[in-house]
Amino acid sequence: MRDHKCLKEHANNIRKNIVTMIHEAKSGHPGGSLSIVEILTSLYFGEMNIDPNQPKMEERDRFVLSKGHAAPALYAVLAERGFFDKEELLNLRKINSMLQGHPDMKGIPGIEMSTGSLGQGFSAACGMAMAAKMDNAPWNVYAILGDGEIQEGIVWEAAMSAAHYKLDNMIVFLDNNGLQIDGNNKDVMNLGSIEKKFNAFGWNVIEINGHDYDQIFASLDMAKSTIEKPTIIISKTVKGKGVSFMEGEAGWHGSAPNDEQYEQAMEELGGALNE
Numbered sequence: 001m002r003d004h005k006c007l008k009e010h011a012n013n014i015r016k017n018i019v020t021m022i023h024e025a026k027s028g029h030p031g032g033s034l035s036i037v038e039i040l041t042s043l044y045f046g047e048m049n050i051d052p053n054q055p056k057m058e059e060r061d062r063f064v065l066s067k068g069h070a071a072p073a074l075y076a077v078l079a080e081r082g083f084f085d086k087e088e089l090l091n092l093r094k095i096n097s098m099l100q101g102h103p104d105m106k107g108i109p110g111i112e113m114s115t116g117s118l119g120q121g122f123s124a125a126c127g128m129a130m131a132a133k134m135d136n137a138p139w140n141v142y143a144i145l146g147d148g149e150i151q152e153g154i155v156w157e158a159a160m161s162a163a164h165y166k167l168d169n170m171i172v173f174l175d176n177n178g179l180q181i182d183g184n185n186k187d188v189m190n191l192g193s194i195e196k197k198f199n200a201f202g203w204n205v206i207e208i209n210g211h212d213y214d215q216i217f218a219s220l221d222m223a224k225s226t227i228e229k230p231t232i233i234i235s236k237t238v239k240g241k242g243v244s245f246m247e248g249e250a251g252w253h254g255s256a257p258n259d260e261q262y263e264q265a266m267e268e269l270g271g272a273l274n275e
Contacts, residue, residue, distance in 0.1 A: 002046040011041045017076040023262040025093040031252040033073035035177045035237040040077040042216045052082035055109045066121030067146035068102040083110040119152035129170035148180030163202030166228040177239040179250040210235025
């Protein structure tokens with residue numbers, strides 16, 4: 001399904017649930033969760049071969065959220081897609097809840113890899129893609145990296161490995177919102193030209209607006225037609241996208257909205273969940 005109207009409806013529901021679950025938990029990471037909503041919606045509703053009724057089917061595509069702190073976005077899209085009941089989202093970060101602060105592959109349907117230690121999810125995704133190649137399996141591996149995350153050295157070891165083994169069944173989105181927990185990327189640790197770096201490491205590089213469905217799907221089609229190279233889709237995004245007072249503000253990396261802020265966010269997103 002690549003109908004933009006339906007995708008936008010799903011994305012709006014996902015954004016409402018992200019803000020709602022973080023408000024309910026009184027902790028979490030809204031900024032970098034909201035910035036990847038269109039990418040996740042495109043993957044789960046218009047791209048990947050998955051079945052919520054058979055979350056472990058052999059031929060499924062795999063997805064890894066390497067920036068594991070954006071778990072609320074992944075939980076919200078999994079619930080929207082039908083992997084588990086949406087009511088479970090209100091238990092985010094509660095003791096004994098299925099949905100903890102970072103994804104848990106052992107306890108949550110649809111989660112392929114436990115992530116949170118930055119860079120390690122990307123490495124695991126490379127391993128999955130390599131396994132598929134060795135087995136001549138038809139499935140692809142998708143992942144999302146954060147731009148602050150690529151300051152980790154393990155990312156570049158994995159990038160070198162993926163290019164060396166010609167993992168053209170691996171498609172990675174970089175959430176390039178320009179901000180991380182301590183502020184602007186260029187002030188914390190300047191990333192320079194991300195495009196040139198991945199090109200130098202042997203990757204196919206595509207640059208898009210990460211909130212534009214046409215560009216997202218066009219980049220996916222281009223990536224799948226690329227032979228013997230992994231693809232990274234550098235996606236320019238807005239941290240906190242969809243909630244005016246969160247947009248472009250590093251302070252919303254890991255802060256929960258209070259009651260007044262929650263009400264404003266819901267109003268901006270078109271009303272509370274039960275309306």
